[in-house]
Every structure is written in structure tokens, then in C-alpha cells.
Amino acid sequence: MLRNLELKQKTIKGDVTERLPEMKPCSTVQPTCPEPEVKIITQPCNIIQPTTPQPTEITTVTQSYSTIPTTTPQPSEITMNDPCYKCEDGWKQHGENCYYFSTRKSSWDASRTVCRTQGGDLVKIDSSEEQSFLRTTIQQMTEGYEIYFWIGLTDSAEEGKWLWVDGSPLNERLTFWFFHEPDDWTDEDSDGEDCGRMGPAYWFDKSCKARERSICEKPVVAVCPHFSSGTTVRVEDTMSYFSKAIPFRIV
Template identity: 65%
Template sequence: MLRNLELKQGTVQTNVAVTEPCSTIPTTTLQPPEIIMLTQSYSTIPPTTPQPPAITTDDPCYKCEDGWKQHGGKCYFFSTSKSSWNESSTECITKGGDLVKIDSSEEQSFLRIAIQQKIEGYDDFFWIGLTDSAVEGRWLWVDGSPLNEGLTFWFSHEPDDWTGEDPGGEDCASM
């Protein structure tokens, strides 16, 4: 039974072997014409084992990695390291994610509760994936999509360009 057939850039290797699994039949080396025939006849060899079903975070059986929280089909990581928005974004990317994009009041409520459990002081906050650093006043999520101004779960003046700590104003959003 042919187990593996390797093709490289349109050429077939000449040392493909035919063996029966668990048999004592000696291995036979095929010559190029036989390889071409097998390639043509078996170009779509079915897998020997069924492929596992795709698992998404929406799957109730899906489990996020240790240290991550699952909610609404997503996995969230709450880093308690003190860092800038850019450093936080980089940390998220190295973990295979990005700063959070909040799409609903339900998601924001989940985040607010989770964050309250992690906050230790009045000046603690968590960066989210919203910034107007490219164009002042034009708030974009990390995926490049604009902030939906119609969302009603933000306070009416948020996000803003708060100047309390920096006279130039803030460019990144936090919770």
C-alpha cells in the first residue's frame, strides 16, 4: 500500500517505496514511469484516518489555555504587568492575540467585572485595543475598524482626549 507520495515542484522523487503495513513483504523501489502512473491514478489519496472536526472557541467543548478566561466564544488574557499601550499590544501579539475590541455592552460588562477582580489600586487600568494615535479624534480598533459611534454602552463623552496627565491628551483607551 502506498503510504506517502512526495511531489516537489512538479517532479516526483524516484525512490518512493510500496509496502504493506505490518507485512514481511520486502520493500520495492518504483521506477519513474510507475511513479508517474501512481501520481496520475492516486492524485487525491483519501486520508488514512478521518480528519478531526475543526474546533472553534464557540464550541462548548473548547477550553482556553491556562491563565486565559473564556467568554462569548473568545479567550481573554488579563495581564497585570504595568506597561504602555504599545508594549501591551506587542505582548498580546506575541501570545497570539491582540488588545481587546469590544463589540457589545455584554462583552464590556464581562470585561468590567473581570477587571474589577484584578484591580489593586485607584490608578490601575487595562488597555483596550482602541486608539486615535494616527488621526486625533478618529478612534480605530486594533483591527483597523472605526469605533461605532452608535454604541450606547460608552459614556457620552467617551472616548475622549483626556489631558489630566499629559497636556497633549491621551491617544489610547483603557478600562
């Protein structure tokens, strides 16, 4: 019996030994399946933003209109030959002003009084061009002689502070004093020389009590009719003429 058991064991062992070569080792690595390839394709997208409808464009058109002044217009520049602006007889026109060269001698104050009674004042010189006009006129009148005319310049209120008759100060960049003038000389008058006078070319200071000729100045006179806004006028064919001055008749 034992013998039979031993034989069975040997037989079983032999079978096992024969089957072992047929068996393959097992891998502990689990089989993996290839992952599917995923491609991410990025494309630019136009994002449409919600828009608010814009209001219709409004264009503002601005037009300028010329208004007719209700007052008499003052010309910015008046020429010597403008027929609508005249000076009285004996006065010389230059631009917008009239000038009277008086040959009557009197003190500065008395000369100014005469000018004012005629609607003007002693001349105030505002430009080199005006000075040139006065100089030329004086030279033509005096034929080169040293003859002087009072002008509207004085420092009688405060020595050295020269003022025009309208109260405006003398522009130091626009003066035509002769060499070393004004000198306030006191030999003839202890009060000095506080009034301005003009010779054939330059200015000089002189005692206000001295007797000199004078130059008066006042605005030109408008001789042409002017009409305010709203006035209806008609040009009379029989009276009109082609010049700067055209007669009108209110209708």
C-alpha cells in the same frame, strides 16, 4: 227591313241588361295565399374545439442533501463549558474567545506587542454582552478599586477618529465612555490622550505613553479531533464516553 234591325237591337240590348246584374265586380287585388308560419328555434350548441393532446405532467422532485465540509467546521456559538474548545492556563474563556487580564503595567504599544506575541491582540469589544463580561471580571479582580486596563482602541492616526486594532472604526452606537470622555486632556502629555483604557465600568482616553494593565484577546483552541469528508473512523468502546468529546481512531 229596318224594322227588323231595330227589333234585333232592342232584343240584344235587353239581354245584355238582364245579364249585367248577374255579373260580379272583379277585384283588382290578387288573391294571396297565407304564408306558411316559419318558426326559428335557436338552441345553444356546444362547439367542440379541436384540442391538442397535453403532454403527461412531469413533476420535478427536489431533494436537499447535506454535504460534509472538507475543512474544519467553525462553531457559530461556543458555550463556556464546551469541552472541545479550551483556553490556555491563565486565560478566561467567554464564548468563542479567550481573555488574558495582565497585571503587568506598560505603555499601550508595549502592551499590544505582548498580546501579539501570545497569538492575540488588545481586546476589541463588539457587544454589550462582551462589555458586561469584562466589567464583571475587572470588578472581581480589583474589588472596587480604580484600576485600569488598556483595550484595543486608539485615535492616534487621526484625532477624534477612534479605531480598533483590527482597523475597524468604533461603532458610535456601541460605546461605553465615561461622562465627558474622551476629552484628549493635554496636561500630562502635550500629545493628548489617544489610547483607550477600561476601568471597573467605563472607558477613558489616556496618553498612550502611560503605564497601565491590559486585556489581551484571542480565539479559543479546538482540542477535539476533526475529520474531513471521506475519513473512516471507529469509536473505541473502551475509550468512548458520553459527552461532547468522543475520542476517535482512524482505521
